[in-house]
Amino acid sequence: QKEVEQDPGPLSVPEGAIVSLNCTYSNSAFQYFMWYRQYSRKGPELLMYTYSSGNKEDGRFTAQVDKSSKYISLFIRDSQPSDSATYLCAMRYSGGGADGLTFGKGTHLIIQP
Template sequence: QKEVEQDPGPLSVPEGAIVSLNCTYSNSAFQYFMWYRQYSRKGPELLMYTYSSGNKEDGRFTAQVDKSSKYISLFIRDSQPSDSATYLCAMRRGSGAGSYQLTFGKGTKLSVIP
């Protein structure tokens, strides 16, 4: 079993839809949770990060972490064609060995259709 599981999609939605992306993980040592967006032929860019469980909102984006279920989500409201990209979840330990390396999911390819 991989440490981080993410459905690779592809996911296709109409413009204006609410998008739900999620990841599950198996390592209970993960404390920091991040979502990166990667456009074609570009490097990943950080969208949001959260520490431990809870919600965080930033504009049209909401990140949720449920450590008890080892499940994280990213919601995109009022999706736009410019949101079309691959979304990668990533996580890392809080301290100790390996605490500075990120473990990524496979990424979910999202297409928002005008």
């Protein structure tokens, strides 16, 4: 079983829809959870950063972490064509070390105008 599982898609939805993106993971030592957005031929850019379980909202984006189920989600409200990109979940262990991130494979999202 891979450490982080993420459906690669593509996921195609009409403009204005609510989008739900998800990742599951197997290692309970992960404490920090992130969502990155990556446009074609660009580097990943951080969207959301959360610690442990709970919800975090930023504009049209909401990140949820359920550590008991080892499941994280990103919701996008009022989706726009400019949201079309690949969304990568990422996570790392706790502690003060310089651990690299463990990434999912990414979900390719297409918002149809």
